[in-house]
Amino acid sequence: MSVSQNLPNLAIGYSLAWLLGLLGASLLLTLLCAALAFNWHDAKNITAFQIAICYFGVALFGLATCKMLRTLISSREPVVFVTRVGIRDIRIADDTISWRSVRDMSMWRYRSQKIVVLQLDPLLADRFAGSFLRRVLSLMNKPIGADGVLVNAGGLTMDGEALFETCRKYWTAGRLAYSGRSATEPEPVH
Incomplete structure (x- = not known):
């Protein structure tokens, strides 16, 4: 029997803790950008450029949140x-x-x-x-x-x-x- 016949097949999946951490971070950043973009705190000194950047952040981190959520749902399967x-x-x-x-x-x-x-x-x-x-x-x-x-x-x-x-x-x-x-x-x- 050769050495290669003794090796088991390995299936490696995502770490649940890592995915939950990324999901939490992307959700937090999405909410922070949304709070600034939609002016939930009624600030008067926010410029149009800062609002535009925050809208971009909402879109970017919102997509990241959706990607992390999708990955978390499918994380039961090895990759x-x-x-x-x-x-x-x-x-x-x-x-x-x-x-x-x-x-x-x-x-x-x-x-x-x-x-x-x-x-x-x-x-x-x-x-x-x-x-x-x-x-x-x-x-x-x-x-x-x-x-x-x-x-x-x-x-x-x-x-x-x-x-x-x-x-x-x-x-x-x-x-x-x-x-x-x-x-x-x-x-x-x-």
Whole structure:
């Protein structure tokens, strides 16, 4: 029995506490902007520009509140699946990224976030590029070291470091299984 057969399939979902915190913050900001925009406190010295900014804030934070509420309702379902075959993040695409197609894996740190970066075969990378906006963001991330498919652990029940170590373990086991060697066999020297 190979190492890859001993690894269980993992399903990782959103952290309920994280979602409730974001929902509360976005709701609070929506109400604060609404109070200023609709002048609920009868202030006399608010300019038209400040009111316009507050209307924009109501729209922006209102959409964020709706998004957080929608995510909270659907949070019972996992969003990242790590299996012996590959990894699937439904926030990126519905397809599973096979471990065979992952050339390299690294961790990218941005402030306090730790993000797993999967560098795929070029033929497969276009499939996971996503929408136009996601492609633009990907092009902007390349110069700062995040070149590849990003699996963000922010808000998940597993932190970035643990997700990276888990992915590395499954990736190594998957590559060994595809090559037909066991984990104890040395890699052939060319």
